[in-house]
Amino acid sequence: DSGVTQTPKHLITATGQRVTLRCSPRSGDLSVYWYQQSLDQGLQFLIQYYNGEERAKGNILERFSAQQFPDLHSELNLSSLELGDSALYFCASSVDGGSLNTEAFFGQGTRLTVV
Amino acid sequence: AQSVTQLDSQVPVFEEAPVELRCNYSSSVSVYLFWYVQYPNQGLQLLLKYLSGSTLVESINGFEAEFNKSQTSFHLRKPSVHISDTAEYFCAVRGDTGRRALTFGSGTRLQVQP
Numbered sequence: 001d002s003g004v005t006q007t008p009k010h011l012i013t014a015t016g017q018r019v020t021l022r023c024s025p026r027s028g029d030l031s032v033y034w035y036q037q038s039l040d041q042g043l044q045f046l047i048q049y050y051n052g053e054e055r056a057k058g059n060i061l062e063r064f065s066a067q068q069f070p071d072l073h074s075e076l077n078l079s080s081l082e083l084g085d086s087a088l089y090f091c092a093s094s095v096d097g098g099s100l101n102t103e104a105f106f107g108q109g110t111r112l113t114v115v
Numbered sequence: 116a117q118s119v120t121q122l123d124s125q126v127p128v129f130e131e132a133p134v135e136l137r138c139n140y141s142s143s144v145s146v147y148l149f150w151y152v153q154y155p156n157q158g159l160q161l162l163l164k165y166l167s168g169s170t171l172v173e174s175i176n177g178f179e180a181e182f183n184k185s186q187t188s189f190h191l192r193k194p195s196v197h198i199s200d201t202a203e204y205f206c207a208v209r210g211d212t213g214r215r216a217l218t219f220g221s222g223t224r225l226q227v228q229p
Contacts, residue, residue: 002158033216043205043219056216090158104217106151106158 003027004107006091012113018079021110025072025093031055032074033094033104034066038087049074050096081114088112117142117208119220127226130198136191136223138180138206148189149207149217150180159205165189176200201227 003026013019025032034046036059045058049068060066063081068074078085088111092104122137140146147166151159163174170182180191189206203224207217 002160004158035219042221045216045218048216058216092159102215103161103164106160108156108158 002105002107004091004093004105006089006107006110008110009108010111010113012115013081015081015083015114017081017114018077019081019112021076021078021089021091021112023074023076023091023093023107025074025091026105029093029095029105030072031094031096031104032068032072033092034060034074034076035090035092036087037090037109038084041087043090046076078112083114086112086114117144117146117210117218119206119208119218121206121220121223123223124221125224125226127228128196129228131195133194134192134196134200134225136204136206136225138189138191138220140187140189140206140208142187142208142210144210147209148180148182149209150174150178150189150191151205151207151219153203153205153222155202162191162204196225196227198227198229200225 005024007022030051033048036044046060048056066076088109090109092106094102094104118141120139128134149164150162152162153159163172165182173179178193203222205222206220
């Protein structure tokens, strides 16, 4: 158990809908990273938050957004869903903003299926 | 920017045989390298990492990886695999400047057969 909790574990929804994925980082970790894992794109970095502020952006679509709350949990919002958004979404946390030797701990992921 | 190439998408191997999972990276800055393992229906777990010092790093479960700067490689090896090593293995890189998020390779599925 990495200490990173993601909910829900599975989500099935229809095209055009909006969903929210939730991540609780390990106790004491200030950074949260979101990744998307799909068969054709592999593991893609989406976005990082550090202590409530956006720190870095990766390949995140405009239809997607995220935030980190004062209690440090994070939510990833996916809207106007398309079939191609079906993927496994991982959250990872680390103790700081990403020092070079900082390990990132991953949650078990949320499997999103868009039908 | 950095990129990672894992040359083999699948590696079938018999139990107790040696295995090597290949990883090459590309970067314009110094990098730090990681191997993560993903067991079925689970998240990623750090297997080992190279930050500095000895170019050979080892994990607690018998895997080792060697950083080769001239060949820009960080291949993962194990002299004798077990059925329980069946998993997906991801090589990842983090540059020493700019973005701190990990850049992952496409993964190699290690299938250990009895």
